[in-house]
Amino acid sequence: MAPSDSDAIFSALADPTRRAILSLIGEHEELTAGEIAAHFDSLGRTAVSSHLRILRLAGLVAERRDGRFRHYSVTPTPADAVVAFLTSVYQNSLEQLASAVQGAATPEDVSGGRIEERSA
């Protein structure tokens, strides 16, 4: 089994703390490592830094260096690998998945909601 990008992404998303960090960054435009660490009293700066490193290596966050600060932001198109996997597995129930994503994204732009039978 060749290690692909999916490994890094799914491994990074496996940790609840990293998902919380990712959500936290997503709520704001950018956050410094210190600001992120401030939101997790039970975690030290070292731990947060390690998580950020993993998220960065997985391509889930981007780092912008500004003086002695490092601003972290969410990478625009990182979920492609996740979606690719989901689509390959859930071709059966892809209709629900598509509608769920669509509903959260553009609730009024759902036009052709009909899904044809899967090819597999």
Next chain:
Amino acid sequence: MAPSDSDAIFSALADPTRRAILSLIGEHEELTAGEIAAHFDSLGRTAVSSHLRILRLAGLVAERRDGRFRHYSVTPTPADAVVAFLTSVYQNSLEQLASAVQGAATPEDVSGGRIEERSA
């Protein structure tokens, strides 16, 4: 941080072998544990059984007992938690995600393919 369903799902998806098992089941309607184990020469039946247990506890696969066989199938709506998380984080670039899912589902039924600017 309260342990939710997301934990089990993301943890289950973190392992490449489990993702391979999930993909394998997705390619077929149903597969017995033995058939799944046969596809992984480097793994014993015990390991596959453990993985199936984790996938089942995460709600990603369903088990149908038929005599001494156990047929495993992909659960229809398990990706909701994943999609929910992605939508909460990637609201910015969510339309790309939606179109990606749509494209995989119904390549000719993609109507609103326009991508608006992200708020970031």
Next chain:
DNA sequence: TCTGTTTGTCAATACTTGCGCACACATGTT
């Protein structure tokens, strides 16, 4: 019914990986 075989899981054990912490270092500011 009574073996014997197949299917699949459970239990216990070693191995590997990952997390969090304390310390030190590099970088940048004043």
Next chain:
DNA sequence: AACATGTGTGCGCAAGTATTGACAAACAGA
């Protein structure tokens, strides 16, 4: 120089994984 921001390193602890051996359940044949 003194201080602040972040990260790299090494250590201890916990969690997860694969293997071996044994067990429960179901079927086939005599």
